[in-house]
Amino acid sequence: MKLIGLNREEVKQTFKNGEFTIAVYGMGKMGLPLAAVFADHGARVIGVDINAKVVEMISNGENHIKEEPGLDELVRKNVKAGRLRATTDGAWAAKQADVMVILVPTLTDERGNLKLSPVYDVAEKISQGLEKGDIVITEATMPPGTTESLIPIFEKSGLKLGEFGLAHAPERTMTGTAIRDITGQYPKIVGASDEATLEAVIGIYETINRKGVIPMSSIKAAEAVKVFEGVYRDVNIALANELAMWCEEHSLDALEVFQAANTQPYCHLHMPGAGVGGHCIPVYPWFIINLAKKTNPRLTKIAREINDYMPHHIVELTVKGLNKIGKPLKDSNILVLGLTFRGGVREFMKSAAIPIIKELKEWGARVYAYDPLCTQEDAKRFGAEWKEDFKGIDAVIITADHREFKELDLEKLASEMRGKVIVDGRNVVKLEEAKKYGFICLRVGRV
Numbered sequence: 005m006k007l008i009g010l011n012r013e014e015v016k017q018t019f020k021n022g023e024f025t026i027a028v029y030g031m032g033k034m035g036l037p038l039a040a041v042f043a044d045h046g047a048r049v050i051g052v053d054i055n056a057k058v059v060e061m062i063s064n065g066e067n068h069i070k071e072e073p074g075l076d077e078l079v080r081k082n083v084k085a086g087r088l089r090a091t092t093d094g095a096w097a098a099k100q101a102d103v104m105v106i107l108v109p110t111l112t113d114e115r116g117n118l119k120l121s122p123v124y125d126v127a128e129k130i131s132q133g134l135e136k137g138d139i140v141i142t143e144a145t146m147p148p149g150t151t152e153s154l155i156p157i158f159e160k161s162g163l164k165l166g167e168f169g170l171a172h173a174p175e176r177t178m179t180g181t182a183i184r185d186i187t188g189q190y191p192k193i194v195g196a197s198d199e200a201t202l203e204a205v206i207g208i209y210e211t212i213n214r215k216g217v218i219p220m221s222s223i224k225a226a227e228a229v230k231v232f233e234g235v236y237r238d239v240n241i242a243l244a245n246e247l248a249m250w251c252e253e254h255s256l257d258a259l260e261v262f263q264a265a266n267t268q269p270y271c272h273l274h275m276p277g278a279g280v281g282g283h284c285i286p287v288y289p290w291f292i293i294n295l296a297k298k299t300n301p302r303l304t305k306i307a308r309e310i311n312d313y314m315p316h317h318i319v320e321l322t323v324k325g326l327n328k329i330g331k332p333l334k335d336s337n338i339l340v341l342g343l344t345f346r347g348g349v350r351e352f353m354k355s356a357a358i359p360i361i362k363e364l365k366e367w368g369a370r371v372y373a374y375d376p377l378c379t380q381e382d383a384k385r386f387g388a389e390w391k392e393d394f395k396g397i398d399a400v401i402i403t404a405d406h407r408e409f410k411e412l413d414l415e416k417l418a419s420e421m422r423g424k425v426i427v428d429g430r431n432v433v434k435l436e437e438a439k440k441y442g443f444i445c446l447r448v449g450r451v
């Protein structure tokens with residue numbers, strides 16, 4: 005059933021009755037949870053992916069996103085009930101669907117330069133099956149203006165915008181909490197090409213999201229919301245890092261100061277650390293920087309610079325720690341704990357470990373690495389030797405807040421390590437305990 009022209013309450017009813025079909029393009033960490041949640045609320049859902057193995061698994065009721073709690077059950081249940089199926093044929097899915105959601109990767113390099121080929125590819129497929137009254141929603145993160153730049157591709161269908169609806173509803177979640185976030189952690193942001201499309205899309209997201217919907221005045225404004233969220237984080241982490249390094253110079257414990265300052269409601273000092281990684285926070289500021297023609301986003305740029313400096317600062321702290329035990333960095337044995345950019349997720353984009361390993365090696369250290377989510381090959385790829393114990397190690401550097409590192413057995417470390425230096429880039433080590441075992445423990449904002 006086509007949704008344009010229905011009010012939000014009518015959309016909710018047709019949703020629950022399974023009277024319309026949604027095609028979700030991209031069955032990855034974001035797309036599969038969304039498709040499963042749509043199906044669980046009654047819609048008929050077709051998941052589309054170019055990866056035939058992924059499609060086969062979903063068709064068999066199997067979830068391939070293992071980091072997502074609850075997704076196994078959601079996929080199994082809804083495939084069995086016939087509400088969720090998968091295909092590699094994007095044009096066929098577009099013909100079946102009344103609503104198409106684009107959630108494929110928006111690939112960028114570290115400076116936010118876009119490679120939108122997956123989005124364009126999906127837009128072409130959709131144009132081959134687009135019908136009057138259909139709605140296309142982009143959920144993938146888009147630099148403001150990108151969704152509307154796809155209109156000429158959709159219009160290859162022979163339809164004009166207005167005959168079909170277009171909307172942006174950014175994914176406001178991250179790997180590992182997608183189901184929780186999609187269904188009610190934060191309100192959904194929606195911007196659409198016209199009032200009727202906006203009304204229908206509000207009905208869709210109010211069905212699955214207990215926190216409701218914030219309608220925006222335009223598609224571009226909705227795109228900006230998601231990008232600004234990332235910029236806010238990046239700039240505030242940079243501020244925390246700057247103040248933390250100032251605390252080091254003045255023999256203060258930054259976390260002590262931050263925690264006390266944050267009891268005042270206008271202060272939200274973030275956590276300082278080894279750097280900002282991932283596909284989102286360090287990349288979105290570049291969308292703003294790259295799209296600025298007349299304004300000069302100085303603060304956004306300098307925040308990027310500060311956060312990119314942090315892996316080098318971790319090396320500086322390591323040198324400081326080694327000096328305290330009378331060891332030069334050259335020929336020291338350093339173990340880097342964590343190759344991924346954050347805890348619990350096997351993703352490497354702008355991981356702090358990568359520049360840290362590189363710089364340590366340039367200074368002549370022997371660098372080892374361990375990460376519970378990685379393999380020996382991953383360590384080798386980043387130039388380190390895999391090591392699962394602490395024997396002969398002079399300094400340990402923690403670069404990812406994996407659960408295993410929050411529960412480090414410091415007694416074992418103390419008995420196996422040659423030196424007793426810990427550089428805690430993620431503030432996970434209990435300082436009192438470290439002190440008890442005689443460790444020199446440094447972290448950003450506390451030396």
Ligand SMILES: NC(=O)c1ccc[n+]([C@@H]2O[C@H](COP(=O)([O-])OP(=O)(O)OC[C@H]3O[C@@H](n4cnc5c(N)ncnc54)[C@H](O)[C@@H]3O)[C@@H](O)[C@H]2O)c1
Nearest residue numbers: 030031032033034053054108110122125144145177178179
């Ligand atoms: N992962 C996150 O934490 C997160 C958070 C918020 C927003 N996002 C955004 O969500 C979008 C998707 O990210 P993700 O993490 O789910 O990516 P992902 O890499 O986990 O999955 C993407 C999926 O899309 C498929 N795909 C690629 N090209 C395709 C095509 N042409 N047609 C059909 N399928 C195709 C891939 O095979 C893969 O299964 C991105 O824009 C990302 O910026 C991600």
